[in-house]
Amino acid sequence: MFGSIAWRYDLANHILSCGFDFYWRRRAAEIVAHWRPKKIVDLATGTGDLAFAVAKKSPDAEIIGIDFSEDMLAIAHRKGLRKTILADAMRLPFADSSFDCLTIAFGLRNMEDWGAALHEMWRVLQPTGHLLILEFSLPQLSILRTLYRFYLHRCLPFLGSFLARQKNAYHYLGDSIEEFPSGVAMCRMLEANGLGAVSVEPLTGGIVTIFTAEKL
Numbered sequence: 001m002f003g004s005i006a007w008r009y010d011l012a013n014h015i016l017s018c019g020f021d022f023y024w025r026r027r028a029a030e031i032v033a034h035w036r037p038k039k040i041v042d043l044a045t046g047t048g049d050l051a052f053a054v055a056k057k058s059p060d061a062e063i064i065g066i067d068f069s070e071d072m073l074a075i076a077h078r079k080g081l082r083k084t085i086l087a088d089a090m091r092l093p094f095a096d097s098s099f100d101c102l103t104i105a106f107g108l109r110n111m112e113d114w115g116a117a118l119h120e121m122w123r124v125l126q127p128t129g130h131l132l133i134l135e136f137s138l139p140q141l142s143i144l145r146t147l148y149r150f151y152l153h154r155c156l157p158f159l160g161s162f163l164a165r166q167k168n169a170y171h172y173l174g175d176s177i178e179e180f181p182s183g184v185a186m187c188r189m190l191e192a193n194g195l196g197a198v199s200v201e202p203l204t205g206g207i208v209t210i211f212t213a214e215k216l
């Protein structure tokens with residue numbers, strides 16, 4: 001599915017989020033820079049936009065992008081991401097404790113087993129290493145949530161099929177956001193997988209959330 005929308009992924013993102021995606025990734029990159037990481041892995045890197053935002057704010061860090069879609073990685077390469085590996089985030093080709101920072105934007109929600117994916121992230125992080133997850137969520141405020149749901153389920157599939165010629169991917173997007181745990185449920189899931197010092201930062205009325213945590 002991601003391979004089939006790769007060619008229009010960036011443009012569709014910027015249009016469908018009304019440009020807010022730049023701000024979300026920039027905020028994530030600011031948080032990462034504050035940790036002063038040396039070696040970062042960006043999982044589900046796609047076309048590399050989070051990796052580029054992070055590299056800009058943490059220019060001295062080494063950053064590796066991982067994705068299982070060749071088409072997405074080809075675009076990331078073309079845009080200038082130098083280190084990429086074609087791999088499944090559920091089975092990372094790295095030894096334990098390989099990184100002091102791990103980032104993932106709009107990726108965890110798509111994985112077949114969230115707990116197992118978090119456990120794999122925990123494995124490759126060094127003790128006290130940092131994890132940042134940027135993911136869609138549902139606004140807490142009920143009026144906002146109603147409006148957002150209308151946009152997600154009624155407008156997005158229509159706009160997505162026009163922009164990326166792929167209606168199913170954008171139906172899937174709304175459904176997967178509904179199913180993905182947010183807020184306290186997500187914090188519990190992080191803690192259940194050996195991560196502590198969890199923090200939650202909702203952005204843009206709560207339509208996305210940044211979760212950060214540390215390997216205990």
Ligand SMILES: C[S@@+](CC[C@H](N)C(=O)[O-])C[C@H]1O[C@@H](n2cnc3c(N)ncnc32)[C@H](O)[C@@H]1O
Pocket residue numbers: 002003043044045046047048049050066067068069072087088089090104105106107110111112
């Ligand atoms: C919505 S895109 C996010 C891309 C990028 N992180 C961003 O911020 O735009 C999700 C990406 O996750 C990748 N992906 C999903 N499941 C994966 C897995 N198990 N292993 C590696 N990549 C995966 C897809 O190929 C796709 O490129």
